[in-house]
Amino acid sequence: MSTLRMxxxxxxxxxxxxxxDKLAYRINFGGTMLTYALFVFVFSRIWASSLGDSSIAGYxxxxxxxxxxxxxIPLFAxxxxxxxxxxxxxxxxxxxxxxxxxxxxxxxFWERIGSALPxxxxxxxxxLLIGLLLTGGFPPALAAVGPPDIAAASTGLAGTxxxxxGVAAWLRLLFVPLSLLLSGIVNFYLQFALSMTxxxxxxxxxxxxxxxxxxxxxGTLLPIEFLPEAAQRIVVWTPFPYIAYAPARIMTAFExxxxxxxxxxxxxxxxxxxxxxxxxxxxxxxxxxxxxx
Amino acid sequence: xxxxxxxxxxxxxxxxxxxxxxxxxxxxxxxxxxLEYRVNFMLQFxxxxxxxxxxxxxxAVLIERTGGVGGYGFADIMFVWxxxxxxxxxxxxxxxxxxxxxxxxxxxxxxxYLLQPKDPWLNLLASRTIVSAWGDFVYGFIIMLLLPGIGxxxxxxxxxxxVPSALLFSxxxxxxxxxxxxMGNSSSISSAISEFLLTFSLYPEGVHAGWYKWILYxxxxxxxxxxxxxxxxxxxxxxLVPLLWGIAIVYILLARLLFRQGLRxxxxxxxxxxxx
Numbered sequence: 001m002s003t004l005r006m007x008x009x010x011x012x013x014x015x016x017x018x019x020x021d022k023l024a025y026r027i028n029f030g031g032t033m034l035t036y037a038l039f040v041f042v043f044s045r046i047w048a049s050s051l052g053d054s055s056i057a058g059y060x061x062x063x064x065x066x067x068x069x070x071x072x073i074p075l076f077a078x079x080x081x082x083x084x085x086x087x088x089x090x091x092x093x094x095x096x097x098x099x100x101x102x103x104x105x106x107x108x109f110w111e112r113i114g115s116a117l118p119x120x121x122x123x124x125x126x127x128l129l130i131g132l133l134l135t136g137g138f139p140p141a142l143a144a145v146g147p148p149d150i151a152a153a154s155t156g157l158a159g160t161x162x163x164x165x166g167v168a169a170w171l172r173l174l175f176v177p178l179s180l181l182l183s184g185i186v187n188f189y190l191q192f193a194l195s196m197t198x199x200x201x202x203x204x205x206x207x208x209x210x211x212x213x214x215x216x217x218x219g220t221l222l223p224i225e226f227l228p229e230a231a232q233r234i235v236v237w238t239p240f241p242y243i244a245y246a247p248a249r250i251m252t253a254f255e256x257x258x259x260x261x262x263x264x265x266x267x268x269x270x271x272x273x274x275x276x277x278x279x280x281x282x283x284x285x286x287x288x289x290x291x292x293x
Numbered sequence: 294x295x296x297x298x299x300x301x302x303x304x305x306x307x308x309x310x311x312x313x314x315x316x317x318x319x320x321x322x323x324x325x326x327x328l329e330y331r332v333n334f335m336l337q338f339x340x341x342x343x344x345x346x347x348x349x350x351x352x353a354v355l356i357e358r359t360g361g362v363g364g365y366g367f368a369d370i371m372f373v374w375x376x377x378x379x380x381x382x383x384x385x386x387x388x389x390x391x392x393x394x395x396x397x398x399x400x401x402x403x404x405x406y407l408l409q410p411k412d413p414w415l416n417l418l419a420s421r422t423i424v425s426a427w428g429d430f431v432y433g434f435i436i437m438l439l440l441p442g443i444g445x446x447x448x449x450x451x452x453x454x455x456v457p458s459a460l461l462f463s464x465x466x467x468x469x470x471x472x473x474x475x476m477g478n479s480s481s482i483s484s485a486i487s488e489f490l491l492t493f494s495l496y497p498e499g500v501h502a503g504w505y506k507w508i509l510y511x512x513x514x515x516x517x518x519x520x521x522x523x524x525x526x527x528x529x530x531x532x533l534v535p536l537l538w539g540i541a542i543v544y545i546l547l548a549r550l551l552f553r554q555g556l557r558x559x560x561x562x563x564x565x566x567x568x569x
Contacts, residue, residue: 030481031480031481031484034481035485038485039492042492045363045500045501046355046363048500049362049363050355050359050361206339206340209340209343213344217350222355228354
Protein backbone atom coordinates (compact mmCIF):
# COMPACT_ATOMS: atom_id res chain seq x y z
CA MET A 1 0.00 0.00 0.00
CA SER A 2 1.38 3.43 -0.87
CA THR A 3 2.49 5.74 1.93
CA LEU A 4 -0.10 8.32 0.94
CA ARG A 5 -2.94 5.80 1.12
CA MET A 6 -1.73 4.59 4.51
CA UNK A 7 -1.56 8.15 5.79
CA UNK A 8 -5.06 8.87 4.52
CA UNK A 9 -6.39 5.74 6.19
CA UNK A 10 -4.71 6.70 9.46
CA UNK A 11 -6.17 10.22 9.17
CA UNK A 12 -9.65 8.79 8.52
CA UNK A 13 -9.36 6.41 11.45
CA UNK A 14 -8.20 9.22 13.79
CA UNK A 15 -11.06 11.49 12.65
CA UNK A 16 -13.55 8.64 13.17
CA UNK A 17 -12.29 8.12 16.74
CA UNK A 18 -12.78 11.81 17.50
CA UNK A 19 -16.23 11.79 15.89
CA UNK A 20 -17.38 8.67 17.78
CA ASP A 21 -16.12 10.11 21.05
CA LYS A 22 -18.09 13.31 20.45
CA LEU A 23 -21.28 11.50 19.47
CA ALA A 24 -21.10 9.30 22.59
CA TYR A 25 -21.42 12.42 24.78
CA ARG A 26 -23.73 14.49 22.58
CA ILE A 27 -26.00 15.57 25.46
CA ASN A 28 -23.10 17.59 26.87
CA PHE A 29 -23.28 19.79 23.82
CA GLY A 30 -26.80 20.99 24.74
CA GLY A 31 -25.31 23.45 27.23
CA THR A 32 -22.95 24.86 24.59
CA MET A 33 -25.84 25.33 22.16
CA LEU A 34 -27.86 27.14 24.80
CA THR A 35 -24.95 29.40 25.78
CA TYR A 36 -24.23 30.16 22.12
CA ALA A 37 -27.88 31.11 21.57
CA LEU A 38 -27.85 33.27 24.70
CA PHE A 39 -24.77 35.19 23.59
CA VAL A 40 -26.17 35.75 20.11
CA PHE A 41 -29.45 36.95 21.58
CA VAL A 42 -27.84 39.36 24.07
CA PHE A 43 -25.49 40.77 21.43
CA SER A 44 -28.37 41.16 18.98
CA ARG A 45 -30.05 43.33 21.62
CA ILE A 46 -26.82 45.35 22.02
CA TRP A 47 -26.65 45.94 18.27
CA ALA A 48 -30.35 46.79 18.08
CA SER A 49 -29.89 49.31 20.87
CA SER A 50 -26.65 50.88 19.65
CA LEU A 51 -27.19 50.82 15.87
CA GLY A 52 -30.93 51.17 15.30
CA ASP A 53 -31.25 52.04 11.62
CA SER A 54 -27.73 53.45 11.34
CA SER A 55 -24.48 51.67 10.63
CA ILE A 56 -20.87 51.74 11.83
CA ALA A 57 -17.91 51.09 9.53
CA GLY A 58 -20.37 49.79 6.93
CA TYR A 59 -22.11 47.33 9.28
CA UNK A 60 -25.82 47.70 9.98
CA UNK A 61 -27.92 45.76 12.52
CA UNK A 62 -28.60 42.75 10.30
CA UNK A 63 -24.95 42.50 9.24
CA UNK A 64 -23.72 42.74 12.83
CA UNK A 65 -26.08 39.98 13.97
CA UNK A 66 -24.88 37.70 11.15
CA UNK A 67 -21.29 38.71 11.83
CA UNK A 68 -21.58 37.74 15.49
CA UNK A 69 -23.38 34.47 14.68
CA UNK A 70 -20.51 33.32 12.45
CA UNK A 71 -17.67 34.84 14.48
CA UNK A 72 -18.78 33.01 17.63
CA ILE A 73 -18.67 29.58 15.94
CA PRO A 74 -14.84 29.26 16.00
CA LEU A 75 -14.92 30.16 19.70
CA PHE A 76 -17.61 27.61 20.64
CA ALA A 77 -16.86 24.77 18.22
CA UNK A 78 -13.18 25.12 17.33
CA UNK A 79 -11.60 27.13 20.10
CA UNK A 80 -10.95 24.59 22.86
CA UNK A 81 -8.31 22.24 21.49
CA UNK A 82 -5.75 23.58 23.94
CA UNK A 83 -7.38 22.17 27.06
CA UNK A 84 -7.54 18.54 25.93
CA UNK A 85 -4.08 18.68 24.37
CA UNK A 86 -2.60 20.25 27.47
CA UNK A 87 -4.38 17.75 29.71
CA UNK A 88 -2.94 14.82 27.71
CA UNK A 89 0.51 16.34 28.03
CA UNK A 90 0.29 16.85 31.78
CA UNK A 91 -1.29 13.45 32.50
CA UNK A 92 1.52 11.71 30.64
CA UNK A 93 -0.87 10.30 28.03
CA UNK A 94 1.39 11.75 25.38
CA UNK A 95 4.16 9.29 26.34
CA UNK A 96 1.96 6.35 25.25
CA UNK A 97 0.98 8.03 22.02
CA UNK A 98 4.56 8.85 21.05
CA UNK A 99 5.49 5.20 20.93
CA UNK A 100 2.72 4.36 18.45
CA UNK A 101 3.47 3.98 14.75
CA UNK A 102 1.84 7.17 13.54
CA UNK A 103 2.70 10.81 13.08
CA UNK A 104 1.76 12.37 16.43
CA UNK A 105 0.95 15.85 15.11
CA UNK A 106 -1.17 14.51 12.22
CA UNK A 107 -3.01 12.06 14.50
CA UNK A 108 -3.86 14.81 17.00
CA PHE A 109 -5.00 17.06 14.18
CA TRP A 110 -7.39 14.54 12.63
CA GLU A 111 -8.76 13.33 15.94
CA ARG A 112 -9.53 16.86 17.19
CA ILE A 113 -10.93 18.03 13.86
CA GLY A 114 -13.10 14.89 13.65
CA SER A 115 -14.39 15.60 17.13
CA ALA A 116 -15.10 19.27 16.30
CA LEU A 117 -17.03 18.57 13.08
CA PRO A 118 -20.41 17.72 14.68
CA UNK A 119 -20.15 20.85 16.86
CA UNK A 120 -19.36 22.93 13.80
CA UNK A 121 -22.28 21.52 11.84
CA UNK A 122 -24.78 21.88 14.69
CA UNK A 123 -23.73 25.44 15.51
CA UNK A 124 -23.88 26.45 11.84
CA UNK A 125 -27.45 25.16 11.60
CA UNK A 126 -28.39 26.72 14.94
CA UNK A 127 -26.79 30.02 13.92
CA LEU A 128 -28.62 29.97 10.59
CA LEU A 129 -31.94 29.47 12.34
CA ILE A 130 -31.30 32.16 14.96
CA GLY A 131 -30.03 34.57 12.30
CA LEU A 132 -33.14 34.13 10.16
CA LEU A 133 -35.38 34.58 13.21
CA LEU A 134 -33.59 37.73 14.39
CA THR A 135 -33.06 39.46 11.06
CA GLY A 136 -35.69 37.93 8.81
CA GLY A 137 -33.24 37.15 5.99
CA PHE A 138 -29.66 36.75 4.83
CA PRO A 139 -27.21 39.68 4.71
CA PRO A 140 -27.43 41.80 1.49
CA ALA A 141 -24.51 40.07 -0.29
CA LEU A 142 -26.18 36.69 0.13
CA ALA A 143 -29.79 37.85 -0.03
CA ALA A 144 -30.48 35.78 -3.17
CA VAL A 145 -29.93 32.57 -1.18
CA GLY A 146 -33.09 30.54 -1.15
CA PRO A 147 -34.71 27.50 -2.79
CA PRO A 148 -34.03 27.54 -6.57
CA ASP A 149 -37.06 28.99 -8.36
CA ILE A 150 -37.56 26.34 -11.08
CA ALA A 151 -40.92 27.75 -12.19
CA ALA A 152 -39.39 31.21 -12.74
CA ALA A 153 -36.40 29.73 -14.53
CA SER A 154 -38.64 28.12 -17.13
CA THR A 155 -40.43 31.39 -17.94
CA GLY A 156 -37.67 32.93 -20.02
CA LEU A 157 -34.44 34.89 -19.91
CA ALA A 158 -35.30 36.97 -16.85
CA GLY A 159 -36.27 33.83 -14.94
CA THR A 160 -33.05 32.08 -15.95
CA UNK A 161 -31.03 35.10 -14.79
CA UNK A 162 -32.84 35.09 -11.44
CA UNK A 163 -32.17 31.37 -10.99
CA UNK A 164 -28.50 31.90 -11.89
CA UNK A 165 -28.27 34.66 -9.28
CA GLY A 166 -29.72 32.26 -6.71
CA VAL A 167 -27.19 29.56 -7.61
CA ALA A 168 -24.34 32.08 -7.46
CA ALA A 169 -25.53 33.16 -4.01
CA TRP A 170 -25.55 29.52 -2.85
CA LEU A 171 -22.00 29.10 -4.17
CA ARG A 172 -20.94 32.25 -2.33
CA LEU A 173 -22.52 30.87 0.84
CA LEU A 174 -20.28 27.78 0.55
CA PHE A 175 -17.28 30.02 1.20
CA VAL A 176 -18.49 30.37 4.80
CA PRO A 177 -18.13 26.68 5.87
CA LEU A 178 -14.86 26.52 3.94
CA SER A 179 -13.54 29.53 5.82
CA LEU A 180 -14.80 28.11 9.13
CA LEU A 181 -12.97 24.87 8.44
CA LEU A 182 -9.76 26.77 7.67
CA SER A 183 -10.30 28.77 10.84
CA GLY A 184 -10.43 25.44 12.73
CA ILE A 185 -7.14 24.38 11.14
CA VAL A 186 -5.38 27.66 12.00
CA ASN A 187 -6.86 27.50 15.50
CA PHE A 188 -5.72 23.90 15.98
CA TYR A 189 -2.10 24.36 14.96
CA LEU A 190 -1.64 27.55 16.97
CA GLN A 191 -3.24 26.00 20.05
CA PHE A 192 -1.18 22.84 19.51
CA ALA A 193 2.03 24.89 19.52
CA LEU A 194 0.89 26.67 22.71
CA SER A 195 -0.06 23.43 24.46
CA MET A 196 3.33 21.87 23.62
CA THR A 197 5.01 24.49 25.81
CA UNK A 198 4.00 22.09 28.60
CA UNK A 199 7.22 20.23 27.71
CA UNK A 200 9.06 23.10 29.38
CA UNK A 201 6.47 24.71 31.68
CA UNK A 202 4.10 22.96 34.03
CA UNK A 203 1.61 25.85 34.03
CA UNK A 204 1.17 27.06 30.46
CA UNK A 205 -2.48 28.21 30.56
CA UNK A 206 -1.42 31.86 30.64
CA UNK A 207 -0.26 31.65 27.01
CA UNK A 208 -3.62 30.30 25.95
CA UNK A 209 -5.56 32.90 27.89
CA UNK A 210 -3.64 35.70 26.26
CA UNK A 211 -4.15 34.08 22.82
CA UNK A 212 -7.87 33.55 23.48
CA UNK A 213 -8.49 37.08 24.72
CA UNK A 214 -6.70 38.73 21.82
CA UNK A 215 -8.73 36.51 19.46
CA UNK A 216 -11.88 37.64 21.30
CA UNK A 217 -11.23 41.34 20.85
CA UNK A 218 -9.69 41.07 17.37
CA GLY A 219 -12.51 39.87 15.19
CA THR A 220 -14.82 37.87 17.46
CA LEU A 221 -16.76 40.45 19.45
CA LEU A 222 -16.16 43.19 16.91
CA PRO A 223 -15.14 43.31 13.24
CA ILE A 224 -11.61 44.63 12.85
CA GLU A 225 -12.99 47.66 10.98
CA PHE A 226 -14.25 48.86 14.39
CA LEU A 227 -10.72 49.00 15.85
CA PRO A 228 -8.65 52.19 15.75
CA GLU A 229 -6.72 52.50 12.48
CA ALA A 230 -3.30 51.95 14.07
CA ALA A 231 -4.55 48.71 15.67
CA GLN A 232 -6.06 47.58 12.34
CA ARG A 233 -2.70 48.04 10.60
CA ILE A 234 -1.00 45.85 13.22
CA VAL A 235 -3.55 43.05 13.49
CA VAL A 236 -3.61 42.23 9.78
CA TRP A 237 -0.07 40.87 10.21
CA THR A 238 -1.19 38.48 12.96
CA PRO A 239 -3.22 35.26 12.64
CA PHE A 240 -6.12 36.66 14.69
CA PRO A 241 -8.23 38.10 11.84
CA TYR A 242 -8.10 34.67 10.18
CA ILE A 243 -9.80 32.93 13.09
CA ALA A 244 -13.18 34.64 13.49
CA TYR A 245 -13.10 37.72 11.28
CA ALA A 246 -12.51 35.91 7.96
CA PRO A 247 -15.60 33.64 7.95
CA ALA A 248 -17.78 36.33 9.55
CA ARG A 249 -16.71 38.98 7.03
CA ILE A 250 -17.36 36.58 4.14
CA MET A 251 -20.85 35.95 5.53
CA THR A 252 -21.75 39.59 6.07
CA ALA A 253 -20.11 41.48 3.21
CA PHE A 254 -19.28 38.96 0.51
CA GLU A 255 -17.17 40.20 -2.32
CA UNK A 256 -15.24 37.64 -4.39
CA UNK A 257 -11.76 39.20 -4.38
CA UNK A 258 -12.01 40.01 -0.67
CA UNK A 259 -13.22 36.49 0.14
CA UNK A 260 -10.39 34.92 -1.89
CA UNK A 261 -7.87 37.16 -0.13
CA UNK A 262 -9.17 36.09 3.28
CA UNK A 263 -9.16 32.40 2.31
CA UNK A 264 -5.56 32.79 1.01
CA UNK A 265 -4.58 34.41 4.32
CA UNK A 266 -6.14 31.51 6.21
CA UNK A 267 -4.23 29.00 4.07
CA UNK A 268 -0.99 30.87 4.69
CA UNK A 269 -1.54 30.91 8.45
CA UNK A 270 -2.50 27.23 8.39
CA UNK A 271 0.89 26.47 6.80
CA UNK A 272 2.75 28.74 9.24
CA UNK A 273 0.80 27.18 12.13
CA UNK A 274 1.67 23.65 10.96
CA UNK A 275 5.36 24.54 10.70
CA UNK A 276 5.32 26.15 14.13
CA UNK A 277 3.48 23.20 15.69
CA UNK A 278 5.99 20.71 14.24
CA UNK A 279 8.92 22.86 15.32
CA UNK A 280 7.75 23.22 18.93
CA UNK A 281 6.80 19.55 19.11
CA UNK A 282 10.16 18.38 17.74
CA UNK A 283 12.08 20.57 20.18
CA UNK A 284 9.87 19.63 23.12
CA UNK A 285 9.65 15.89 22.54
CA UNK A 286 13.42 15.62 23.04
CA UNK A 287 12.82 16.57 26.67
CA UNK A 288 10.40 13.76 27.41
CA UNK A 289 11.52 11.13 29.93
CA UNK A 290 9.50 7.93 30.40
CA UNK A 291 10.17 6.08 33.62
CA UNK A 292 8.63 2.67 33.03
CA UNK A 293 5.11 2.00 34.35
CA UNK B 294 -33.38 17.04 81.74
CA UNK B 295 -30.69 15.46 79.60
CA UNK B 296 -32.72 16.19 76.44
CA UNK B 297 -33.08 19.85 77.48
CA UNK B 298 -29.34 20.09 78.06
CA UNK B 299 -28.69 18.51 74.68
CA UNK B 300 -31.04 21.02 73.02
CA UNK B 301 -29.25 23.93 74.63
CA UNK B 302 -25.87 22.59 73.57
CA UNK B 303 -27.10 22.18 69.99
CA UNK B 304 -28.53 25.69 69.98
CA UNK B 305 -25.29 27.10 71.29
CA UNK B 306 -23.31 25.09 68.77
CA UNK B 307 -25.46 26.32 65.91
CA UNK B 308 -25.84 29.97 66.90
CA UNK B 309 -25.05 32.70 64.39
CA UNK B 310 -21.74 33.43 66.08
CA UNK B 311 -20.65 29.81 65.83
CA UNK B 312 -21.56 29.79 62.14
CA UNK B 313 -19.56 32.93 61.52
CA UNK B 314 -16.59 31.33 63.31
CA UNK B 315 -17.09 28.21 61.23
CA UNK B 316 -17.17 30.22 58.00
CA UNK B 317 -14.02 32.12 59.03
CA UNK B 318 -12.28 28.83 59.78
CA UNK B 319 -13.37 27.31 56.44
CA UNK B 320 -12.14 30.47 54.68
CA UNK B 321 -8.73 30.31 56.41
CA UNK B 322 -8.28 26.65 55.46
CA UNK B 323 -9.33 27.33 51.86
CA UNK B 324 -6.90 30.23 51.56
CA UNK B 325 -4.08 28.08 52.95
CA UNK B 326 -4.78 25.31 50.47
CA UNK B 327 -4.88 27.80 47.59
CA LEU B 328 -1.57 29.35 48.57
CA GLU B 329 0.08 25.93 48.53
CA TYR B 330 0.04 26.26 44.73
CA ARG B 331 1.24 29.83 44.35
CA VAL B 332 2.07 29.75 40.63
CA ASN B 333 -1.34 28.31 39.82
CA PHE B 334 -2.97 30.93 42.04
CA MET B 335 -1.16 33.83 40.37
CA LEU B 336 -1.87 32.43 36.92
CA GLN B 337 -5.60 32.07 37.53
CA PHE B 338 -5.74 35.38 39.38
CA UNK B 339 -4.22 37.34 36.49
CA UNK B 340 -5.93 35.17 33.87
CA UNK B 341 -9.36 36.13 35.16
CA UNK B 342 -8.42 39.81 35.28
CA UNK B 343 -7.15 39.52 31.71
CA UNK B 344 -10.48 37.99 30.70
CA UNK B 345 -12.37 40.93 32.19
CA UNK B 346 -9.91 43.41 30.66
CA UNK B 347 -10.59 41.95 27.19
CA UNK B 348 -14.27 42.82 27.59
CA UNK B 349 -13.33 46.28 28.85
CA UNK B 350 -11.44 46.77 25.56
CA UNK B 351 -14.54 45.66 23.66
CA UNK B 352 -16.73 48.19 25.48
CA ALA B 353 -14.17 50.96 25.05
CA VAL B 354 -14.13 50.44 21.27
CA LEU B 355 -17.90 50.06 20.99
CA ILE B 356 -18.78 53.10 23.11
CA GLU B 357 -16.16 55.17 21.31
CA ARG B 358 -18.08 54.37 18.13
CA THR B 359 -21.66 54.61 19.41
CA GLY B 360 -21.48 57.08 22.30
CA GLY B 361 -23.48 54.75 24.58
CA VAL B 362 -25.30 51.44 24.70
CA GLY B 363 -28.74 50.94 26.25
CA GLY B 364 -28.44 54.21 28.17
CA TYR B 365 -25.07 53.27 29.68
CA GLY B 366 -21.86 55.22 29.14
CA PHE B 367 -18.38 53.72 29.49
CA ALA B 368 -18.12 54.55 33.23
CA ASP B 369 -21.51 52.90 33.89
CA ILE B 370 -20.48 49.76 32.00
CA MET B 371 -17.20 49.61 33.87
CA PHE B 372 -18.94 49.99 37.23
CA VAL B 373 -21.35 47.17 36.36
CA TRP B 374 -18.52 44.88 35.17
CA UNK B 375 -16.39 45.68 38.21
CA UNK B 376 -19.22 45.37 40.71
CA UNK B 377 -20.63 42.16 39.20
CA UNK B 378 -17.12 40.65 38.98
CA UNK B 379 -16.45 41.38 42.63
CA UNK B 380 -19.84 40.02 43.75
CA UNK B 381 -19.41 36.92 41.59
CA UNK B 382 -15.85 36.51 42.86
CA UNK B 383 -16.86 36.90 46.51
CA UNK B 384 -19.58 34.25 46.10
CA UNK B 385 -17.04 31.77 44.67
CA UNK B 386 -14.34 32.61 47.21
CA UNK B 387 -16.58 32.02 50.23
CA UNK B 388 -18.90 29.39 48.73
CA UNK B 389 -16.58 27.64 46.29
CA UNK B 390 -18.87 24.64 45.89
CA UNK B 391 -21.92 26.57 44.64
CA UNK B 392 -21.43 25.24 41.15
CA UNK B 393 -20.32 21.77 42.19
CA UNK B 394 -23.30 20.98 44.41
CA UNK B 395 -25.16 18.79 41.92
CA UNK B 396 -22.04 16.83 40.95
CA UNK B 397 -21.32 16.13 44.62
CA UNK B 398 -24.94 15.04 45.24
CA UNK B 399 -25.07 12.83 42.13
CA UNK B 400 -21.79 11.13 43.07
CA UNK B 401 -23.16 10.43 46.55
CA UNK B 402 -20.68 12.77 48.17
CA UNK B 403 -23.20 14.49 50.48
CA UNK B 404 -22.96 11.81 53.17
CA UNK B 405 -19.84 13.30 54.64
CA TYR B 406 -21.56 16.68 55.14
CA LEU B 407 -24.73 15.10 56.55
CA LEU B 408 -22.75 13.38 59.28
CA GLN B 409 -21.15 16.59 60.54
CA PRO B 410 -22.83 18.81 63.16
CA LYS B 411 -23.04 21.98 61.04
CA ASP B 412 -25.76 22.77 58.54
CA PRO B 413 -24.95 20.51 55.55
CA TRP B 414 -25.85 23.16 52.93
CA LEU B 415 -23.56 25.81 54.43
CA ASN B 416 -20.86 23.27 55.22
CA LEU B 417 -20.91 21.95 51.66
CA LEU B 418 -20.86 25.38 50.00
CA ALA B 419 -18.09 26.79 52.21
CA SER B 420 -15.79 23.79 52.02
CA ARG B 421 -13.99 24.98 48.91
CA THR B 422 -12.78 28.18 47.29
CA ILE B 423 -12.31 28.86 43.58
CA VAL B 424 -8.87 30.20 42.78
CA SER B 425 -9.76 32.26 39.70
CA ALA B 426 -12.54 33.99 41.69
CA TRP B 427 -9.87 36.01 43.52
CA GLY B 428 -9.03 37.66 40.22
CA ASP B 429 -12.71 38.50 39.69
CA PHE B 430 -13.00 39.87 43.22
CA VAL B 431 -10.00 42.18 42.93
CA TYR B 432 -11.00 43.34 39.43
CA GLY B 433 -13.94 45.34 40.83
CA PHE B 434 -11.65 47.18 43.24
CA ILE B 435 -9.22 48.03 40.44
CA ILE B 436 -12.08 49.40 38.34
CA MET B 437 -13.25 51.51 41.28
CA LEU B 438 -9.75 52.91 41.68
CA LEU B 439 -9.54 53.74 37.97
CA LEU B 440 -13.00 55.33 37.64
CA PRO B 441 -12.78 59.11 37.88
CA GLY B 442 -14.51 61.07 40.66
CA ILE B 443 -15.26 58.22 43.04
CA GLY B 444 -15.63 59.71 46.51
CA UNK B 445 -15.83 57.99 49.86
CA UNK B 446 -19.64 57.73 49.70
CA UNK B 447 -19.58 55.79 46.43
CA UNK B 448 -16.88 53.51 47.81
CA UNK B 449 -19.14 52.84 50.81
CA UNK B 450 -22.05 52.02 48.51
CA UNK B 451 -19.86 49.67 46.48
CA UNK B 452 -18.69 47.88 49.62
CA UNK B 453 -22.11 47.75 51.26
CA UNK B 454 -23.70 46.14 48.19
CA UNK B 455 -21.05 43.51 47.58
CA VAL B 456 -22.42 41.05 50.13
CA PRO B 457 -26.03 41.16 48.81
CA SER B 458 -24.69 40.68 45.29
CA ALA B 459 -22.62 37.65 46.38
CA LEU B 460 -25.62 36.26 48.29
CA LEU B 461 -27.84 36.59 45.20
CA PHE B 462 -25.28 34.81 43.01
CA SER B 463 -24.94 32.08 45.62
CA UNK B 464 -28.71 31.72 45.97
CA UNK B 465 -29.39 31.31 42.26
CA UNK B 466 -26.39 29.06 41.59
CA UNK B 467 -27.25 26.90 44.58
CA UNK B 468 -30.95 26.71 43.60
CA UNK B 469 -30.02 25.81 40.02
CA UNK B 470 -27.71 23.07 41.28
CA UNK B 471 -30.35 21.78 43.73
CA UNK B 472 -32.59 20.96 40.77
CA UNK B 473 -30.58 17.74 40.48
CA UNK B 474 -32.53 16.34 43.45
CA UNK B 475 -35.75 16.65 41.45
CA MET B 476 -34.52 16.08 37.88
CA GLY B 477 -31.53 13.77 38.17
CA ASN B 478 -28.69 15.02 36.01
CA SER B 479 -29.61 18.67 35.63
CA SER B 480 -26.15 19.92 34.68
CA SER B 481 -27.29 21.44 31.36
CA ILE B 482 -30.18 23.40 32.84
CA SER B 483 -28.13 24.39 35.92
CA SER B 484 -25.26 25.74 33.88
CA ALA B 485 -27.70 27.50 31.55
CA ILE B 486 -29.41 29.27 34.49
CA SER B 487 -26.00 30.30 35.87
CA GLU B 488 -24.85 31.51 32.47
CA PHE B 489 -28.10 33.46 31.98
CA LEU B 490 -27.73 35.17 35.37
CA LEU B 491 -24.16 36.25 34.72
CA THR B 492 -24.68 37.30 31.11
CA PHE B 493 -27.85 39.32 31.74
CA SER B 494 -26.15 41.04 34.69
CA LEU B 495 -23.15 42.16 32.65
CA TYR B 496 -24.99 43.98 29.87
CA PRO B 497 -26.99 47.23 30.07
CA GLU B 498 -30.59 47.02 31.28
CA GLY B 499 -31.69 49.27 28.43
CA VAL B 500 -30.88 46.67 25.76
CA HIS B 501 -33.45 44.23 27.12
CA ALA B 502 -36.97 44.27 25.75
CA GLY B 503 -39.97 44.73 28.02
CA TRP B 504 -41.52 41.33 27.31
CA TYR B 505 -38.90 39.41 29.25
CA LYS B 506 -37.58 42.09 31.59
CA TRP B 507 -39.78 40.84 34.45
CA ILE B 508 -37.68 37.64 34.51
CA LEU B 509 -34.64 39.76 35.39
CA TYR B 510 -36.50 41.02 38.48
CA UNK B 511 -37.61 37.56 39.63
CA UNK B 512 -36.33 34.18 38.42
CA UNK B 513 -32.97 35.46 37.16
CA UNK B 514 -32.48 38.48 39.42
CA UNK B 515 -29.87 40.37 37.38
CA UNK B 516 -31.73 43.56 38.29
CA UNK B 517 -30.73 43.28 41.98
CA UNK B 518 -27.19 42.20 41.08
CA UNK B 519 -26.40 44.94 38.56
CA UNK B 520 -29.15 47.34 37.42
CA UNK B 521 -30.43 48.53 40.84
CA UNK B 522 -26.90 48.73 42.36
CA UNK B 523 -25.87 50.96 39.43
CA UNK B 524 -28.86 53.20 40.14
CA UNK B 525 -27.94 53.32 43.85
CA UNK B 526 -24.32 54.09 42.93
CA UNK B 527 -25.27 56.88 40.52
CA UNK B 528 -27.91 58.60 42.66
CA UNK B 529 -26.53 57.68 46.11
CA UNK B 530 -29.91 56.18 47.07
CA UNK B 531 -29.02 54.82 50.51
CA UNK B 532 -32.63 53.73 51.33
CA LEU B 533 -32.33 51.11 48.60
CA VAL B 534 -29.29 49.50 50.29
CA PRO B 535 -31.23 47.77 53.12
CA LEU B 536 -33.89 46.81 50.58
CA LEU B 537 -31.27 45.00 48.48
CA TRP B 538 -29.96 43.29 51.61
CA GLY B 539 -33.52 42.16 52.41
CA ILE B 540 -34.09 40.83 48.90
CA ALA B 541 -30.76 38.96 48.96
CA ILE B 542 -31.61 37.37 52.32
CA VAL B 543 -35.01 36.22 51.02
CA TYR B 544 -33.36 34.65 47.95
CA ILE B 545 -30.68 32.88 49.98
CA LEU B 546 -33.27 31.51 52.43
CA LEU B 547 -35.36 30.23 49.53
CA ALA B 548 -32.28 28.58 48.02
CA ARG B 549 -31.55 26.85 51.34
CA LEU B 550 -35.18 25.75 51.56
CA LEU B 551 -35.00 24.25 48.07
CA PHE B 552 -31.83 22.38 49.01
CA ARG B 553 -33.44 21.01 52.17
CA GLN B 554 -36.54 19.91 50.25
CA GLY B 555 -34.32 18.22 47.71
CA LEU B 556 -32.23 16.61 50.42
CA ARG B 557 -35.27 14.55 51.45
CA UNK B 558 -35.00 12.78 48.11
CA UNK B 559 -31.27 12.16 48.45
CA UNK B 560 -30.11 8.58 48.79
CA UNK B 561 -26.72 7.75 50.27
CA UNK B 562 -24.04 6.81 47.80
CA UNK B 563 -22.40 4.46 50.35
CA UNK B 564 -19.18 6.22 49.53
CA UNK B 565 -16.27 6.28 51.91
CA UNK B 566 -15.03 9.84 52.32
CA UNK B 567 -13.20 11.67 55.05
CA UNK B 568 -12.99 15.37 55.86
CA UNK B 569 -10.26 16.40 58.19
